[in-house]
Amino acid sequence: MASFGSFALIIALILAAYNLVAGALALRLIATGQPSPISPERLADTARRAGIAVFIAVTAAAFALIWSVFTNDFSITYILEHSNRALPGPYKFSALWSGQEGSLLLWAWLLGAYGFVLRLTHKRDVKLYAYAGAILAGIQVFFLAVLNFAAPPFALLRGTPPADGNGLNPLLQYPEMVIHPPMLYLGYVGFSVPFAFALGALMMRYPGEKWIKITRIWTMVTWLFLTCGIFLGMHWAYAVLGWGGYWGWDPVENASFMPWLTGTAFLHSVMMQEKKGMMKSWNVWLIFTTFLLTMLGTLLTRAGLVSSVHAFAQSSIGTWFIIFMGIVLAVCIFTYILQRDHLKGEHQIESLVSRESSFLFNNLVLLAACFVILWGTLFPILSEYVVGNKVTVGAPWYNTVAIPIGLFLLFLTGVGPLLPWRSTSMKSVKRNFVLPVIALWATVIVCFAVGVNPWKGGAFDQGNFYALVAFSMSAAVMTAICSEFLRGAGVIARQSGRNHFAAMVLLVRRNTRRYGGYYIHIGVVIVVIGLAGSAFNRNVESEMALHDKINIGPYTLECVGASQDSNANYNSDFAMLDVYKDGKKQFQMTPEKRVYLASEQPQTMVAIHSTPAWDLYVVYEGTNPDTQQPIIKAFLNPLVGWIWAGVALMAFGTIIALFPSITPATASLRVPAARTAPAEPALGGGD
Amino acid sequence: MGAPARFTFWLKSLQAVALAVAVCFSLGAGSDTGSRYNKLNHRLMCTCGCAEILGECNHVGCPNSSGELDELRAGITGGKSDQEILNSFVGKYGAIVLAAPTTQGFDLVAWIAPFAVFAAALLGTILLVRRWTANTSPDQALASDPATDAFKEQIRRETDSGNDGGF
Numbered sequence: 084m085a086s087f088g089s090f091a092l093i094i095a096l097i098l099a100a101y102n103l104v105a106g107a108l109a110l111r112l113i114a115t116g117q118p119s120p121i122s123p124e125r126l127a128d129t130a131r132r133a134g135i136a137v138f139i140a141v142t143a144a145a146f147a148l149i150w151s152v153f154t155n156d157f158s159i160t161y162i163l164e165h166s167n168r169a170l171p172g173p174y175k176f177s178a179l180w181s182g183q184e185g186s187l188l189l190w191a192w193l194l195g196a197y198g199f200v201l202r203l204t205h206k207r208d209v210k211l212y213a214y215a216g217a218i219l220a221g222i223q224v225f226f227l228a229v230l231n232f233a234a235p236p237f238a239l240l241r242g243t244p245p246a247d248g249n250g251l252n253p254l255l256q257y258p259e260m261v262i263h264p265p266m267l268y269l270g271y272v273g274f275s276v277p278f279a280f281a282l283g284a285l286m287m288r289y290p291g292e293k294w295i296k297i298t299r300i301w302t303m304v305t306w307l308f309l310t311c312g313i314f315l316g317m318h319w320a321y322a323v324l325g326w327g328g329y330w331g332w333d334p335v336e337n338a339s340f341m342p343w344l345t346g347t348a349f350l351h352s353v354m355m356q357e358k359k360g361m362m363k364s365w366n367v368w369l370i371f372t373t374f375l376l377t378m379l380g381t382l383l384t385r386a387g388l389v390s391s392v393h394a395f396a397q398s399s400i401g402t403w404f405i406i407f408m409g410i411v412l413a414v415c416i417f418t419y420i421l422q423r424d425h426l427k428g429e430h431q432i433e434s435l436v437s438r439e440s441s442f443l444f445n446n447l448v449l450l451a452a453c454f455v456i457l458w459g460t461l462f463p464i465l466s467e468y469v470v471g472n473k474v475t476v477g478a479p480w481y482n483t484v485a486i487p488i489g490l491f492l493l494f495l496t497g498v499g500p501l502l503p504w505r506s507t508s509m510k511s512v513k514r515n516f517v518l519p520v521i522a523l524w525a526t527v528i529v530c531f532a533v534g535v536n537p538w539k540g541g542a543f544d545q546g547n548f549y550a551l552v553a554f555s556m557s558a559a560v561m562t563a564i565c566s567e568f569l570r571g572a573g574v575i576a577r578q579s580g581r582n583h584f585a586a587m588v589l590l591v592r593r594n595t596r597r598y599g600g601y602y603i604h605i606g607v608v609i610v611v612i613g614l615a616g617s618a619f620n621r622n623v624e625s626e627m628a629l630h631d632k633i634n635i636g637p638y639t640l641e642c643v644g645a646s647q648d649s650n651a652n653y654n655s656d657f658a659m660l661d662v663y664k665d666g667k668k669q670f671q672m673t674p675e676k677r678v679y680l681a682s683e684q685p686q687t688m689v690a691i692h693s694t695p696a697w698d699l700y701v702v703y704e705g706t707n708p709d710t711q712q713p714i715i716k717a718f719l720n721p722l723v724g725w726i727w728a729g730v731a732l733m734a735f736g737t738i739i740a741l742f743p744s745i746t747p748a749t750a751s752l753r754v755p756a757a758r759t760a761p762a763e764p765a766l767g768g769g770d
Numbered sequence: 771m772g773a774p775a776r777f778t779f780w781l782k783s784l785q786a787v788a789l790a791v792a793v794c795f796s797l798g799a800g801s802d803t804g805s806r807y808n809k810l811n812h813r814l815m816c817t818c819g820c821a822e823i824l825g826e827c828n829h830v831g832c833p834n835s836s837g838e839l840d841e842l843r844a845g846i847t848g849g850k851s852d853q854e855i856l857n858s859f860v861g862k863y864g865a866i867v868l869a870a871p872t873t874q875g876f877d878l879v880a881w882i883a884p885f886a887v888f889a890a891a892l893l894g895t896i897l898l899v900r901r902w903t904a905n906t907s908p909d910q911a912l913a914s915d916p917a918t919d920a921f922k923e924q925i926r927r928e929t930d931s932g933n934d935g936g937f
Contacts, residue, residue, distance in 0.1 A: 326822065326823075326826035326827070327826065328826065331822070331823075331826075333821065440899050443895055443899065444892075444895065447891050447892060447895050450891070451884075451887065451888040451891060454884065454887055454888075455884040455888075458880070458883055458884055458887075459880075459884075462871070462880045466871070466876060466877070466880075469876055470875070470876045472864075472865055472876075473865070473866055474865050474866060474868070474871045474877060474880075475815050475865075475866050475867075475868060475869055475870070475871075476870065476871060476880060477815060477823060477869035477870055478812075478823060478869065479812065479813060479869050479870040480869075480870035480871060480880065480881075483870075483881075484881070484884045484885070488884075488888065
């Protein structure tokens, strides 16, 4: 199977190279009109078919690796290092992305899958798709070259293979790890497609903004995958790492967050290009940057440039990535300089207070946030280079620098959609902003009343201050968005005689993109509320003998036993804790500590009881070697559940926005003729 | 309601809000004497290579974190100031033990650069928008070249097949 897999990868590389060369040649012949022995159109079609075949070849290679995991073929070094016989079936799939070679193969396979879909749908615009296909083939050549020459997943072990493998990293033996990495990779890899379209459209001086409409769905789907991937990663960190938090500003976490920020900026600013023909150069560079950041993230993860909790071991493939990024950047700059006159804006911003300028500021803040994270991630390297002293840039720095920018972004989330295009009148400001401002101040007062006081005890508390600002701003933004919904639904309800709920459904269906976007914004607000809750986290740690009790918040935890268990994969110690509230037993929690047999590595299995108000989060920290008593650390983390709920709403909003809107004419078919609604309700913000 | 009455109404509303905020400021005052240890262990890193904040490192049998935490407790009970404790950690483990760069020397660049870049970008954007709005009247912006605009609109129509509404 190893030979089959290696052969499939070589074939894939040859096919991708053919796709790139033949595709580029065909496009050159078409552009210059030079005579050639073969029709350029036919040549381009052979290139496209080669691109489809790349996917089949990479699929064969991925299948070979999975097959080798399931058949315990420890003659393959990768399988030996990342699997073992007792590894449960679902986690055998995880072995595909648990190491460097496998994760690169996953990347190549996903890129092949995206390319497969792109090449099958080429009839939408044959020439543009040919350009995008050739560029995508260039990216595939790079990854397949790395897989063939620098990080081969089918490298064979010298000598006799051992009877069993080293096992999968215990951190990866958790259900979310079966879906988090592929989801994240779908997001990372997916940005190659809008990048290919943007570069292709620029190369061919594509008229109009159709390429943006074509890539919109690709970009949104990719953004959705990346969003879900990032949050699944947060949930995994929360449930597995056992430190009570979900985001540690680790370089690898940052690496996934940076393209998300620029991708989000792109999704907003393309609207300016579609509606106003503005920010064309900006958009092109945003998508170039996003793609380069996905590459940088991969480089950071694999090259060992920065220390990380979950970076892969240092290896030589960092050089490959640096060279590739250099080539991509050079191609982008060269193409831009050559074609920049094609990107001239058709209109300019007319007012500082308008929808256009809010998009501009939104982009500015998102890019500033991206810069801050990049700066923090790379500063240790810079510091070592400049003063020879490596420093740590950890959570305290990010919390001080990034949170204010995040809060400003939250402010724009609420303000932006309420501003009309072109310019804003005072009347419009009053109509749209009075309620949000009232909600903001009411929340400030309520927060102070319940004890969210940044100056409690005379000293300034940064966490409380940020929480206060986040809660009050969230209330304002939520009020602004809800009032937009209600205003639109009210107009439809009055004019069509529907009830408010039906009117709201119709409102969303008429403009899925706009109201899907609002759902996403509401999701963001809910996530921010959840994040702000971390300012009030509490924890208590104690060694617990039988019937010992610890108190945290409204809960009392009583140790009613400690036990051990074992299976073929791991041994575990766990404590049994009865949880009481108001003197009544509510439930039992069993935090666990496992030691995996193959790798001999320990792993925490946190016990979490979630409610909308807080999570009771209990960690079995280990056993006191002197007393043999379990050491328990309990956290009370307020509002964590809101984060996951907010993400679900963000995903829902994205799915809504992906659906095409129904036309008002279609909608009116269900309305009595005399009461037909107008084309679009008179909404304050305009669209 | 006339203009003076409206002004008085808003002024009184503002005063009421300010009073309410002032009252709330005084609520819940108290002290948290146990927070110093927690604050300091969140300003330090575990040095075992796990790249975690000292106060959050929970590896079973971590060779370093318990020793570091003991040193921290000893420093606090020994009457050292926060800065003295942090200095002693830096002296022993190097600057990498601090969870964030200091505000001295080259480290200061880490703190200044993000705000400087953000401020410069913000200022630049405001100036750019102001220049655009000063140089271009709304009518000019919308119809600077009707023939070109019509042509571009035609291209859009011809190349556009989808209906996106418009967010």
